[in-house]
Amino acid sequence: MTAIGEIEYTDVRELRGPLVVIGGVAGVGWDEFVRIDCDVGESGERRHGLVLEVNRDLAVVQVLEDTSGMDPERVRVSFAGAPLRVPVGPGWLGRVCNGRGEPVDGGPPVFGPTSAAVGGSPINPVRREPPGDPVLTGVGVVDALTTLVRGQKLPVFSAAGLPHLELATQIAAQSTVRGEPFSVVFAGMGLTHADATFIRDALEERSAAGELVLLLNTADDPVIERILAPRLALTVAEYLAYEEGRHALVVMTDMTAYAEALREVSAARGEVPARRAYPGYLYSDLASLYERCGRIRGRPGSVTVLPVLTMPANDITHPVPDLTGYITEGQIVLWHEAHAQGVYPPVDALSSLSRLMRKGAGPGRTRADHLDVAAQLLAALARARQVRELADLVGRSALSATDTRYLDLADRFLHHFMAQRMDEARPLDEALERAWQVLLTLPRSQLAMLPTELIDAHHSPEAKEQDG
Template sequence: MTVPNRNLVSHRDVRELRGPLMVVGDADGVGWDEFAGVDVEGGPERHALVLEVNGDQALLQVLEGTDGMRLGGISVRFQGRALHIPVGPEWLGRVCNGRGEPLDGGPPVTADTVEPVGGWPLNPVYRIPPKEAVITGISAIDALTTLVRGQKLPIFSVAGLPHLTLATQIAAQSRTGGRNFRVVFAAMGMTHADIAYIRDRLEERSAAGELVLLLNAADDPVIERILTPRIALSIAEHLAYEEGSDVLVVMSDMTSYAEAVREVSAARKEIPARRGYPGYLYSDLATLYERCGRVQGREGSVTIVPVLTMPSGDMTHPVPDLTGYITEGQIVLSPDISARDIYPPVDVLSSLSRLMRSGAGKGRTREDHLDVAAQVLAAMARARQASELAELVGEDALGEADRAYIAFRSAVEEKLLNQGVDEYRSLERTLGLAWEALALLPRRELSMISNESLDRYLPGPLGGARL
């Protein structure tokens, strides 16, 4: 966080304190989202953001809260600009709170360049399409919902599922072929136990100087939760577009973020929209998600994986619903699959990566990748139908093909999708497991794969040449 300019005029006309909010009068010329330093008699300096301006009054949210503050003992110094942070490779290897203040015992992060946490608008003309796969080492993602460099691909989960485990595994293992790869992990509204888990899981990557950790705890100020992803993205944008790195930004949990937005909106007495969230939640989320991508003339890229929990598993809840409109697919975790002791519990038939064709296939991953993914998904849909039929009439009453599909589904879940929480699988290994599962089906059922690929990759005598 940048140090406020102490040469600015101090305003002492503080008219009201309510919760984390403060009303300052005689604030002509103050702008929305402006950053301010707050001097409190007998206490350390605090910081605030302007939420609203009405005439000569400004409504500010104090990041550290207003506890211990009293009218008459406060002075406010407006900086004349939005919150800026230093950006650069100095962030790599650091562990900080949601405001960018060190938690690792090191000095504050400093750099010659500072940027606003809200980022800069990007001319769409200079955007170029995402391409090339980000290999996560997780078969369920790499094989069937491939993450592409420059994409925004969220994880939809439910409370109690291992979405944090999956998020940290993605952050720990992901890479792009032969390129400079960095990870920024923004945790929002986490318990202290979760924060300790994240630090432990990502210690190796952090020690290697490839990771930035921003950790906002559930008992930290609400406004900090709103700043955390913006600070993370400002750091990532500089590493990508100025330093030439491919940067993966993992943000968890976006539902906690949205609840913080709702809480601030309620404190401002705004008219609520659906389920109490403000009507601008869509545009607010878009200001985060749309900061990913690739830029013409720049080597690096920003890829975003937001993680969110759906209350009661409701995908029509405003947070997953609006996220789905903005992003390019979703990875859906299922309680039913988790109950079968499968990790990660990805529901492949509900999951989708809309940009998969831009990052997978010939010249990118492997020439059979897209056809194999399509065949596995089609066969999983047929296997679901066969399983439902077996529940009605019994498996013995099914035909040979239906029984083969049920065996195929078991093989996919137990071998292809199921893996260890610390297990990294190469793409070759992942596709090999997919082919082993497909080998359980009659060759005539594999109509989405070319004969050339069947002869080359299908296990069995003569490339699985059977009826």
């Protein structure tokens, strides 16, 4: 039913893809929520939309359910006078919904004690707290070398054929904040039905525990859902964090599918394309999502964002990873070479970086030796990569004994430290002890970045004899 005093418009000028152009409008604002009745009479279908653009008396509306089957002569449009809002609260936990927030788990609609605008609002810089303390993912190479920090935005850069979905799902399934209230909001965009089923099955235990919100948009769903899903996920997470006091991890995959949906809508609007036909506002649009993470002074919760994106043709200069890198605080890069050797997760440690790692790791947060071990291991891996390039030129037999030990370290790093089962939650202490075992492949003289007392505590008598 239309509210009393609400004006209905019937002057539909054009239906174009997911867009409706309506004429004769007045007093309509950008991002306003729209109700669209597709037939005359009580049995008519109702759809919904958002105002994308207003130009004089014309309004361009993107329809959330798409425009298929709509007859311009039998459409009535009314504007709500406010942005799209959704109910928020703990009622989302344990639910599985589509990209519009409609349940697909057979349960009732999601209700909450209040509602919030899906567009969100930026955190007041004066009240923003710097990120601090870790989110432990249970993935050893991530926790030890690229620690995820509460309030951080840390993307995963992947490519076709690499197990980024498996890694994202594993992180969502087993992440913890060591005893504090914790929730995961998982937004999947442009998924195949097989992928959607895999995600539901892999996260079933966390969902049953009431710690998970699952929003799944499949490739055959309306393209507008792909744009709405991450915003809805962040809106739900913000309430859980800042009102319920939880630490919320938002996993968004695949942001390349999101950007392609944005490009499709931009083309339907007839906008002038920018690099690779993406809209010129792609940077600001991605920033409007990524910057919604953080911590607020005086509030116990936090929102941490882990966006996952695939790089077309493994091109890190592609607009989506390129712009994402400017906005976020590091990256976890997946590596074809490790994947070809059957190693999971195939993380390229030397290309990966968590710029806020020192805020969330070290004494009082993880372990006193964490940062030293991570720095020494990365330095050793860099040297091992140089030695491998040299070995390709002159042969392994021409290498010095120390250089040969570096090659052994690289192999042991892949198969002893990094390799992990997809269902294994590896404690940080175990990951660091494995890192020590890898480092002790080298002579003591090569561990110059580690304090002497740490080396003495971990150096075995056998290793001492070998070094001597």
